[in-house]
Amino acid sequence: MIKEGVLFDKLADKKVKCNVCSHRCTIAEGKLGLCRTRQNKDGKVYTLIYNTVSSEAVDPIEKKPLYHFLPGTLSYSLGSIGCNFRCQHCQNWNISQTTFEESHTIEITPETAIKRALESGSKSISWTYNEPAIWHEYTYDSAVLAKRAGLKTIYVTNGYITPEALLRIAPYLDAFRVDIKSFSEDFYRKTCGARLAPVLESTKLAKELGMHVETVTLIIPAKSDSPEEITQIVRWVHDNLGIDTPMHFTRFHPMYKMDDLYPTPLDTLEMAYDIAKKEGMRFVYLGNVGGHKYENTYCPKCNTLLIDRLGFRVGAVKIKDGKCPECGEGIAIVV
Numbered sequence: 618m619i620k621e622g623v624l625f626d627k628l629a630d631k632k633v634k635c636n637v638c639s640h641r642c643t644i645a646e647g648k649l650g651l652c653r654t655r656q657n658k659d660g661k662v663y664t665l666i667y668n669t670v671s672s673e674a675v676d677p678i679e680k681k682p683l684y685h686f687l688p689g690t691l692s693y694s695l696g697s698i699g700c701n702f703r704c705q706h707c708q709n710w711n712i713s714q715t716t717f718e719e720s721h722t723i724e725i726t727p728e729t730a731i732k733r734a735l736e737s738g739s740k741s742i743s744w745t746y747n748e749p750a751i752w753h754e755y756t757y758d759s760a761v762l763a764k765r766a767g768l769k770t771i772y773v774t775n776g777y778i779t780p781e782a783l784l785r786i787a788p789y790l791d792a793f794r795v796d797i798k799s800f801s802e803d804f805y806r807k808t809c810g811a812r813l814a815p816v817l818e819s820t821k822l823a824k825e826l827g828m829h830v831e832t833v834t835l836i837i838p839a840k841s842d843s844p845e846e847i848t849q850i851v852r853w854v855h856d857n858l859g860i861d862t863p864m865h866f867t868r869f870h871p872m873y874k875m876d877d878l879y880p881t882p883l884d885t886l887e888m889a890y891d892i893a894k895k896e897g898m899r900f901v902y903l904g905n906v907g908g909h910k911y912e913n914t915y916c917p918k919c920n921t922l923l924i925d926r927l928g929f930r931v932g933a934v935k936i937k938d939g940k941c942p943e944c945g946e947g948i949a950i951v952v
């Protein structure tokens with residue numbers, strides 16, 4: 618559904634500048650922005666994907682992944698189509714890099730989404746699968762309603778959102794699950810068609826605005842697996858988001874335009890884990906490695922097993938009043 622957008626500047630000759638994501642596209646009349654979901658019509662920006670849903674599911678929140686935010690609960694999850702990135706390894710390329718003609722979508726209004734979220738027994742609503750920042754108007758309206766209904770709200774995002782857009786939705790957004798894909802501008806430019814710096818800026822801002830932040834780094838063999846680069850990412854998170862920030866290092870599987878690579882060796886993921894722990898991060902996780910002990914949450918002081926996970930399934934959560942029941946250490950977690 619088409620709806621007039623927000624956050625744009627009018628330029629000469631009926632051109633517009635979209636200020637929703639950090640590309641800040643200048644769009645000529647009749648043309649689309651880089652995400653192909655926002656169009657200049659007669660000198661105004663319109664979103665083409667208001668109410669437009671490609672994917673709807675009730676997921677364990679661990680699938681986002683979010684490990685320190687309502688563990689063991691369900692999150693009603695919606696995705697639309699389009700993306701502002703062009704990742705060569707995209708897992709959801711069939712919805713993120715598609716056109717309207719090729720895509721299968723249904724209409725779900727914000728009101729219906731909130732109703733379905735509540736009916737499903739979910740404690741939260743997540744905008745995920747494709748990039749939620751480009752779905753700004755719809756996710757904003759939905760987030761306002763979600764908060765009124767007592768639901769927590771989650772962006773699963775590449776972080777390429779402008780400060781204006783983030784500040785606008787911030788009063789209604791609880792969690793910012795962000796990818797830090799690499800610490801190399803070259804990687805972001807060549808592999809994703811974007812830049813690293815705005816991702817770091819928005820992530821820092823989300824933290825300053827009081828959102829719960831967890832980071833995910835997909836480790837791609839020969840692309841983003843050097844100890845030096847992993848150390849840079851960890852140090853940035855340590856210094857800017859704090860040592861209690863959950864960091865996830867996830868296994869790459871050959872996908873889309875990167876189907877000629879091999880899956881990330883377990884040794885490489887464990888190397889990333891060791892680096893993050895050595896640098897002082899307290900909650901580090903490995904992903905896409907079902908059954909590995911580093912899916913679990915351990916007390917950073919006495920090493921007691923606090924949350925037992927197997928894939929997306931959660932066993933007992935042993936944290937009591939935000940503390941380890943054995944040694945009393947404070948555990949930063951939203952329950």
Ligand code: SF4
Pocket residue numbers: 635636637638639640641642649650651652653654655700701750751
């Ligand atoms: S959301 Fe980003 S990619 Fe899409 S039109 Fe706006 S600035 Fe361009």
